[in-house]
Each structure stands twice: as C-alpha cells, then as structure tokens.
Amino acid sequence: MACGGSIQTQNGFQGEGVFPRCPDCGGYHRDTTPAFQGLVLEACAAVIPSSTRLSREFHADDAAGNWRFDTGTGLFTIEAPGSGRSHAEFHTIGLWDEDSGRFRWSWAWEEGSRPPTIKAAEHARAVGKHYWLRALTAPELYVGETEAWHLTMVAAYLSDLPMVAATPAEVGKIFMALHRPVWEN
Numbered sequence: 001m002a003c004g005g006s007i008q009t010q011n012g013f014q015g016e017g018v019f020p021r022c023p024d025c026g027g028y029h030r031d032t033t034p035a036f037q038g039l040v041l042e043a044c045a046a047v048i049p050s051s052t053r054l055s056r057e058f059h060a061d062d063a064a065g066n067w068r069f070d071t072g073t074g075l076f077t078i079e080a081p082g083s084g085r086s087h088a089e090f091h092t093i094g095l096w097d098e099d100s101g102r103f104r105w106s107w108a109w110e111e112g113s114r115p116p117t118i119k120a121a122e123h124a125r126a127v128g129k130h131y132w133l134r135a136l137t138a139p140e141l142y143v144g145e146t147e148a149w150h151l152t153m154v155a156a157y158l159s160d161l162p163m164v165a166a167t168p169a170e171v172g173k174i175f176m177a178l179h180r181p182v183w184e185n
C-alpha cells in the first residue's frame with residue numbers, strides 16, 4: 001500500500017476522516033477502504049434511528065446532566081426527572097480527545113484491567129482483523145467528532161447494541177454503546 005496524505009499530528013487534527021496509524025511508515029493516512037465506509041453507512045442506518053428512539057423514550061436527552069456510569073458494575077444510569085430512573089449495560093468504545101483528535105479504542109486504554117465493558121470494542125477489533133479493516137484494529141486513530149461517532153456506531157452495530165452515548169471525561173470524551181435501558185421499579 002502506498003504511503004501518502006499524512007497528517008501532522010503534533011499540531012492537532014482539524015480535518016474530517018479516519019486516520020489510523022500506518023504500520024509501514026508510522027504516519028497517519030486517511031482510511032479510504034470501501035468495506036469500512038460501507039460498514040459505517042450500514043451502522044449509521046441501523047443505530048441512529050434506534051438510538052434516537054431510545055434516547056427519547058428513556059429521556060436520555062433531557063437528562064443529559066444526570067447520566068452516570070460505573071465501570072465496576074458496567075451499568076449506565078439515566079435519571080429522568082419526573083419519569084424515574086433507568087439502567088443499561090454499557091460498553092466503552094473509545095476515548096476521544098477533541099484537542100488533538102486522538103481516538104483510542106477502549107481495549108487499548110483499558111488493557112490492564114480487561115473489564116467486561118470492552119467486549120463490544122474487542123468484537124469490533126476481531127471483525128476488523130478478519131476483514132482487514134485497519135480503522136477497527138489500530139489502537140489509536142485521528143478522527144473528527146463525526147467519525148468518533150461513526151466508530152462508536154460501527155462497534156454498536158457489530159454487537160447488536162441499539163444505543164450510543166458520549167460523556168465528558170477528565171480528558172476528552174468517552175464514547176459508549178448501550179444495551180436497551182430498563183426502567184427501575
């Protein structure tokens with residue numbers, strides 16, 4: 001594969017696209033793999049409608065300040081004022097730093113502890129290995145926010161998870177995929 005179109009990562013990533021690290025030259029090139037782009041379209045078509053519907057049903061949008069998640073239990077909780085509380089199992093997909101554009105798959109940054117919450121990202125990685133999709137197997141990529149959502153939706157789609165969410169972390173944002181929430185009795 002020819003190397004070209006590298007980005008200057010030290011100046012921060014401003015563009016659009018998915019830029020996995022190149023194993024040949026160590027640079028970051030835009031991913032133009034048709035199979036990956038097809039997968040993104042398929043994932044968006046499946047996950048955007050279900051995630052929008054579930055966010056509305058469980059008031060995840062109007063309770064944005066009242067989410068919490070516990071990596072120990074793997075449980076994501078939505079507090080909907082006036083409607084109650086719901087819980088969903090969640091998977092951490094990636095950590096995205098909006099200043100640099102760096103996206104790290106959760107299996108790369110949570111590698112030490114191997115919590116159950118990285119299963120969806122690990123499954124995406126396994127699919128990526130099988131089909132030679134570097135965007136799913138490179139531990140670290142440079143992406144815009146739209147593409148961070150794309151990667152999250154691909155991981156959700158491959159594990160049949162209907163909902164996606166992002167929440168601010170100490171550095172950047174954590175992107176997650178969720179099972180269908182269940183109301184607390």
Ligand SMILES: [Zn+2]
Pocket residue numbers: 002003004022023024025026027029
């Ligand atoms: Zn290269």
